Amino acid sequence: MKGKKVLIGITGSIAAYKIPFLVRLLVKAEAEVKVIMTLSAAEFVSPLVLSTLSKHDVSINLSSENTWSNHVMLGRWADIMLIAPASCNTIAKMANGICDNLLMSVYLSATCPLMLAPAMDEDMWNHPSLKKNIQTLQQFGHQVVESEYGELASGLIGMGRMAEPEKLFQEIELFLNKKKRLIGKKALVTAGPTYENLDPVRFIGNHSSGKMGIAIAEALANEGCEIELVLGPSHLSTKHPLINITRVTSAQQMYDASIAVFDQMNLGVMSAAVADYTPLTVSESKIKKKDEEFTIQLTKTKDILKHLGSIKKENQLLIGFALENKDEKTYALKKLKEKNADAIILNSLNDEGAGFAHDTNKITIFEKDGTETAFPLKTKQQLAIDIVEKIIEWTA
Ligand code: CTP
Numbered sequence: 087m088k089g090k091k092v093l094i095g096i097t098g099s100i101a102a103y104k105i106p107f108l109v110r111l112l113v114k115a116e117a118e119v120k121v122i123m124t125l126s127a128a129e130f131v132s133p134l135v136l137s138t139l140s141k142h143d144v145s146i147n148l149s150s151e152n153t154w155s156n157h158v159m160l161g162r163w164a165d166i167m168l169i170a171p172a173s174c175n176t177i178a179k180m181a182n183g184i185c186d187n188l189l190m191s192v193y194l195s196a197t198c199p200l201m202l203a204p205a206m207d208e209d210m211w212n213h214p215s216l217k218k219n220i221q222t223l224q225q226f227g228h229q230v231v232e233s234e235y236g237e238l239a240s241g242l243i244g245m246g247r248m249a250e251p252e253k254l255f256q257e258i259e260l261f262l263n264k265k266k267r268l269i270g271k272k273a274l275v276t277a278g279p280t281y282e283n284l285d286p287v288r289f290i291g292n293h294s295s296g297k298m299g300i301a302i303a304e305a306l307a308n309e310g311c312e313i314e315l316v317l318g319p320s321h322l323s324t325k326h327p328l329i330n331i332t333r334v335t336s337a338q339q340m341y342d343a344s345i346a347v348f349d350q351m352n353l354g355v356m357s358a359a360v361a362d363y364t365p366l367t368v369s370e371s372k373i374k375k376k377d378e379e380f381t382i383q384l385t386k387t388k389d390i391l392k393h394l395g396s397i398k399k400e401n402q403l404l405i406g407f408a409l410e411n412k413d414e415k416t417y418a419l420k421k422l423k424e425k426n427a428d429a430i431i432l433n434s435l436n437d438e439g440a441g442f443a444h445d446t447n448k449i450t451i452f453e454k455d456g457t458e459t460a461f462p463l464k465t466k467q468q469l470a471i472d473i474v475e476k477i478i479e480w481t482a
Contacts (some may be wrong), residue, residue: 098126161196208244
C-alpha cells in the first residue's frame with residue numbers, strides 16, 4: 087500500500103468508532119490517509135483521534151475559521167475514496183446528488199473510484215428505498231462492501247452491521263493492488279461530436295456529449311492502457327494521466343488526428359458521432375440573411391472507422407458504434423461488415439435512457455464471429471467497464 091492515497095469519509099453512525107482502527111491499519115501499511123467527516127460523525131468519533139492517527143488535518147466543514155477546504159482537490163488527490171460508515175441518510179444523498187456538507191461536495195466532485203460500507207439497523211437495511219439507492223450507487227460503478235449479520239446498536243441481532251476494519255482494509259488493498267490487464271497496450275479512442283463550419287459563426291453539429299467515449303477511455307486507462315483520445319467539441323474532459331487528448335473540431339480534423347496515430351495502436355474504439363456531411367464551401371464572412379430561401383450544399387466527410395478498417399493490421403482490434411432507431415440489428419451487422427470492424431456496439435434510440443442526452447445507456451455488442459451480447463440499462467461508466475472486459479477477452 088506504500089504511497090497509495092486513501093480518502094475516508096465518515097458519516098454519523100455508531101460504527102464510526104471502527105474507523106480509527108482502519109486508519110491505523112492503512113497507515114501501518116504505509117498508505118497516505120486523509121479523513122473528512124460530517125458534523126454528526128464528529129459526535130461519534132473524535133476528529134483529534136483521526137487527525138493524530140492519519141497525521142493529517144481532518145476536514146469537517148467547507149470553511150472553518152479562516153481556512154477553506156478544497157473539495158475538488160481532495161477527490162482528485164485520492165486513489166480511492168471510502169465512505170464508511172455510510173449512513174442511510176448519506177446513501178440517499180449520494181444516490182440523489184444532494185450536496186449539503188463537505189463530505190457530499192467531495193463525493194460529488196471526486197474523480198477517483200468509490201467504495202462505501204453501509205451501516206444501519208436491519209429494518210432500515212431492508213427498506214425498499216435503501217435497496218433502490220444502493221442499486222443506484224452500484225449503477226454509478228461504486229463498490230459496496232456488504233454489511234454483515236450480527237449485533238446492532240439497537241441491541242437487535244440482524245443485518246446492517248458495518249464490515250469490520252480488517253475487512254475494509256482487505257477490500258481497499260485488493261482494489262488498489264488489482265492487476266492492471268492492459269499495461270503495455272495503446273488505444274485510439276474518438277469521442278464527442280464534430281462541428282462543420284458554415285461561416286465564422288455557424289456550424290452543423292450534433293448532440294453528442296462525448297460522455298460514453300470519455301468513459302471508455304478512462305476505463306481502458308484504469309487497466310493501464312495508454313490512450314490517444316481524439317475529442318470533438320465537448321465541454322467534458324478527463325485528467326487521467328494515461329490519456330493524451332487531441333482536441334479537434336471537424337470530421338476532417340478528427341480523421342487526420344486518428345490516422346496520424348492508429349499505426350502505433352493495438353486497438354481503436356470509434357465512439358465519436360462524426361458528421362457524415364460537411365458544407366461544400368465555408369464562407370469567409372458571416373452569411374447575411376436574404377429574402378429568398380437558403381440552400382446549403384453538403385459533401386461527404388471521410389469515414390474514419392471505415393478507413394481504419396481498410397488499413398488495420400491482423401493484430402489490431404477495431405471497434406465501432408452504431409446509433410440506430412429502426413432495424414437496429416440489421417444496420418449494426420451491416421456496419422460491422424462494411425467497415426471491417428471486429429465489433430460494433432449498438433445503442434438504439436428506441437431504448438428509454440439510452441443515447442446522447444443520458445447518463446445511462448443500453449448496448450448490444452455484435453462481434454465478427456456472430457457472438458451477440460446484450461447488456462441491461464446501466465450508467466455509461468459501468469458500461470464502459472463492461473466494454474473493457476470484452477476488450478480484455480479479445481486481446482488475451
Ligand atoms: N464513423 C466514423 N467516421 C465517420 C462516420 C462514422 O468513424 N465519418 C464511425 C462512428 O464513430 C461509429 C460508426 O462509424 O463508430 C458508425 O457511425 P454512424 O454515423 O452510426 O454510421 P454511418 O456509417 O455514418 O451510417 P448512418 O449515418 O447511415 O447510420
